[in-house]
Amino acid sequence: MFFRRTGEKAVLKAEVVHPGRRRFLALGCACCAAAALPAIPASAAPAGVQRHLDLARQAASSDLGTYLRLGNTALTPPAAPQINLAPLINQPVPPPGQAFDNLYFVGARWVSAWVIRTSAGLILIDALNNNEEAERVIDAGMRRLGLDPSEIKIVVVTHGHGDHYGGIGHIKRVASPKVIMSDADWTMMATKLEFDAPEWGRPPQRDVSVADGERIVLGDTSIEVLETPGHTLGTLSLLFTVRQGRQEHRALLWGGTAFNFGAQPDRLRRLRGYIDATARVRDIARQQKVDVFISNHAGYDEAIGKLATKQSANTNPFVIGTETTMRALTVMNECAQATMEAWKA
Ligand SMILES: [Zn+2]
Numbered sequence: 001m002f003f004r005r006t007g008e009k010a011v012l013k014a015e016v017v018h019p020g021r022r023r024f025l026a027l028g029c030a031c032c033a034a035a036a037l038p039a040i041p042a043s044a045a046p047a048g049v050q051r052h053l054d055l056a057r058q059a060a061s062s063d064l065g066t067y068l069r070l071g072n073t074a075l076t077p078p079a080a081p082q083i084n085l086a087p088l089i090n091q092p093v094p095p096p097g098q099a100f101d102n103l104y105f106v107g108a109r110w111v112s113a114w115v116i117r118t119s120a121g122l123i124l125i126d127a128l129n130n131n132e133e134a135e136r137v138i139d140a141g142m143r144r145l146g147l148d149p150s151e152i153k154i155v156v157v158t159h160g161h162g163d164h165y166g167g168i169g170h171i172k173r174v175a176s177p178k179v180i181m182s183d184a185d186w187t188m189m190a191t192k193l194e195f196d197a198p199e200w201g202r203p204p205q206r207d208v209s210v211a212d213g214e215r216i217v218l219g220d221t222s223i224e225v226l227e228t229p230g231h232t233l234g235t236l237s238l239l240f241t242v243r244q245g246r247q248e249h250r251a252l253l254w255g256g257t258a259f260n261f262g263a264q265p266d267r268l269r270r271l272r273g274y275i276d277a278t279a280r281v282r283d284i285a286r287q288q289k290v291d292v293f294i295s296n297h298a299g300y301d302e303a304i305g306k307l308a309t310k311q312s313a314n315t316n317p318f319v320i321g322t323e324t325t326m327r328a329l330t331v332m333n334e335c336a337q338a339t340m341e342a343w344k345a
Pocket of ligand 1: 161231
């Protein structure tokens with residue numbers, strides 16, 4: 001399908017590349033709940049659970065411990081995450097930064113927002129918790145980086161939890177973007193929110209839906225959309241090319257990481273979806289030589305520290321390599337399998 005705005009050079013196009021593939025299931029935010037917990041102990045679980053935790057620990061090695069924390073969920077009974085948002089939202093705002101020539105971080109400390117610069121305007125990925133935060137963090141951060149928020153043509157909301165859509169009202173006040181989400185999460189937001197909080201802005205009205213295999217195209221930039229259910233039914237992860245000088249890298253932004261759906265009756269189905277999605281995308285990462293793996297929570301990808309390091313480093317710390325990207329997906333996959341074993345019992 002095609003979205004074209006007449007009178008503008010910008011073209012927003014989404015074409016079906018793999019029309020046969022659809023979502024698998026659902027999964028739930030507290031994206032960062034796991035990131036606040038200590039790493040899993042060496043052996044504290046039944047054998048079936050422990051086997052997967054051991055494989056996760058092996059894959060995490062010494063550099064992917066942020067993802068290994070997902071395994072903590074396997075050590076507790078399924079339950080709704082307990083999150084106190086105010087202290088998370090009120091943390092000092094980290095400096096915005098440029099990860100690549102065409103990719104910018106304009107996030108908060110707890111939850112991230114990214115901007116992709118194209119030849120026909122800007123694509124914002126996620127809108128933070130509320131309008132005040134979107135103005136104070138995204139808008140101000142973009143201006144510091146020399147980006148004009150009124151040039152945002154598209155907002156991709158990775159999933160239907162308020163820490164990712166809550167600031168959309170401010171973005172719509174300063175620009176006139178299309179808002180893109182999965183059909184499943186549009187439906188969830190229009191019917192019954194999985195999570196809500198007084199700190200979160202209201203969900204946007206349904207706008208553009210994309211499905212697995214479709215592409216979002218703006219100017220010279222094409223984003224391949226992957227549905228990676230689990231965290232929510234319709235979590236979107238995004239594949240795109242980032243540039244640094246003459247070098248190009250393939251980036252994967254994972255759209256929903258934590259297993260915060262323990263209170264949902266379909267939690268085992270959601271885990272199954274997450275396990276399948278991480279395994280499938282690990283294959284895609286190998287095929288496409290994905291060497292940049294980023295998140296919508298800096299507690300996982302350590303984006304804030306990497307931006308600080310990048311100032312003085314000769315190499316870009318966001319380029320972790322394909323093997324490390326695949327290991328990260330293996331850690332996530334094995335932690336999900338461990339949690340499945342634990343919750344089945
Ligand atoms: Zn979430």
